[in-house]
Amino acid sequence: MKYDFGKIEKKWQDKWEAEKPFAVSSESDKPKFYALVEFPYPSGSGLHIGHPRPYTAMDIVSRRKRMLGFNVLFPFGYDAFGLPTENYAIKNKIHPAIVTRDNIARFTEQAKMLGFSFDWDRCVDTTDPKYYKWTQWIFLKLFEHGLAYKAQIPVNWCTSCKCVLANEEVVDGVCERCGSDVVRREKSQWMLRITKYAERLADDLDTVDYPERVKIQQRNWIGRSVGAEVDFKTTAGNTIRIFTTRQDTLYGATYMVMSPEHALLNEWTPENPDEIRAYQEAASKKSDFERTELSKDKTGVEIKGISAINPVTGLEMPIFISDYVLATYGTGAIMAVPGHDARDWEFAKKFNLPIVEVVSGGDVENEAYVDCEKGVMVNSELINGLTVPDAKVKITKWLVEQGLGSEKVNFKLRDWIFSRQRYWGEPIPIVFCDKCGHVPLPVSELPLVLPDVEHYEPTETGESPLAAMTDWVSTTCPKCGGNAERETDTMPQWAGSSWYFLRYADPHNDNELASRESLNYWTPVDWYNGGMEHTTLHLLYSRFWHKFLFDIGVVPTSEPYLKRTSHGMIMAEDGRKMSKSLGNVISPDDIVGEYGADTLRLYEMFIGDFEKSAPWANNAIKGCKRFLDRVWNLACSPLDGDELISATHETAVHRAIKKVGSDIEGLKFNTAIATMMALVNDFYATAPSRGDIKALLMLLSPFAPHITEELWELQGFSSCALEQEWPSYDESKTLEAEVEMAVQVMGKLRGTIKVALDSDDDTVVKTATADDKIARFIEGKEITRTIVVKNKLINIIAK
């Protein structure tokens, strides 16, 4: 009988569709397990060949967990708001909701074709008003708690998307999505105070099981640094507050630098106002990209007529403005210590400013002595002779006593710019009233549904297309009843994805984002797999929202995900990224058509190390198809006999059970499959029993669920494979009675011997030295030492 994968896969998918074996309820005595994959953005081009990689991996994990007796929640959904849909809608004059509906239908069909064991009853769609009602509700809660606020700020403006971008969305000075130039613009924007959670977002990484590289990347992004704020008096009367992590070098500060945007500049009347204004204007016109590009060459202007006083040396120091000091970090001003900071050193050399050594051990005339933790303080009256860490402690204490400064922790993380000037996003449920200011909509008016508009095009002025909807914009103030206007910006794509995993717990609830009971039962997520590209975006944002929801008593834990893993990308055969423009895209539909879903699933898992990217190879997929063919041919006609593992294959089967199980836990799907391939090769060498086949089918079932169900049925085993208990192994049965040991002479492999398992060292040495081959190498020599590694190797040292 031929392996007709198309017919078999359809048969079982229809059965799963009708019988819903993967639909779960929280009413269960079993322990729960929540497995999560990142829900996709349903793009117009359908499922990418890369999508099935993480989905299959977590499907295998989920299917095995079910077999191990867990009540497994493995849900799926769509993160469907976003620019590509909106742009497609504009171009083709179709409503984005319709585009979204069609794309979701196609994605769903494709996902079902691959046999994932999702609980489809819990599918969510972020663009569904029943869903985004709760996204809006969370926004209102953030607003209520002072974590959402509107601010006039310089923003990243994408010249092509005509939209504000979050800092995280600007890559190398260009728009992450379209690659167009990003410029600075002053705009009034909704902001989320993620900085308030910076400390906890960094610290709580210690409590979760994430890959180290993810933790490090998040910590770097949050960028915690401990230092001090110090006040410097100026000859103009007011003081400049600076942030430094090197309080110890206070004696080495020889000038000050402020960012061109610093507020104090407006209060001063320097001798060279024109020069200053010119510099400020030039700086404001530069994009972030240009600022970085020019970073090699420091520029700046001195503020003439005003100087600052070093509180410890009494030195009158010139004050500069320069764009190497960022307005958005610390206080926007620094004390410059050219002796011990590379940037200050460069600036001082260019402007001929004094360089003072305050930590000995370097050569400050030739380069800044920066990594000077081992050095000793000099030229610093109060702290001379101290090490750098000791000097920090002492000088900070002194600053506090003198009322000149205090300890301070700063973060690189900035508040999250939360508004977008686009149509296809969640409306922000706020109205603006001349009398009452920003007024939140009452919860009873949620969801605030996106109105139908004529045009979705963004405007040149940077206003959302919603702004043209005067009927919708004009409203009444919920507080005073007077005339008011709706907020016309929408939320960024990251909003809906920041809490979707909570909705899966209770996806049809109209009264709460999810019931407390369902959240108590299902959350936190036990295992979340996703891409590295979301480390500082989605993963950080959703942790932030979750902590907030925890603080206001909505969710039971402060961290959303117990364990996070990351998959590598599937590249094109040429090693480049797959993209339409390069014409190297592989379609899952074609692969399933030619080889079947089980083969595709298997190949995506076999392709290489799950955590690393791997190039697609059309040839290699044949190996996986061949493997399934071989399995099919072994088991497609009913075998006789009982369901016990045969004596012949006992060791191999028990080893495979052990290896496949531990490999799935450790994300080593490729070696799990290799183990099963080797087992099947054994079965070809020596015919397996009906019980051997049964064991193989159970192991293979999470990987290739359709063919295994079919063969299970053909063999007349009870129930179905996916409902079996995951097989257990007996450690003693994974060992052979006789082992082959390597024999080395002087560390070089010279042969092998066979001895009984766990033979004692004497026996091993005797057997080895008695071996003809080995004897030749030790002939006429004296054995001075033998090293025996039990059951593995013996090394004979002979002179």
Added chain:
RNA sequence: GCUGGUGUGGCGGAACAGGUAGACGCCCGGGACUUAAAAUCCCGUGGGAUAAUAUCCCGUGCCGGUUCGAUUCCGGCCACCAGCACCA
């Protein structure tokens, strides 16, 4: 520049925790079956020396070190990938 990661046959990749490098698969070669081809099954397959075998030598980016023994540990380089990038 900083932070992380990677480097193993013609190719994708294995190798628990210092112990037989190259599992498994692809490609390739040979054989069986077939009128023939495909499919399937069996065998071989890191490089070199030898006609092949037996056997020996070399071999995990490079240079050194520790060790009976190093792909694995240590020191110093090189290359590539990813993230960050004037964060005081």
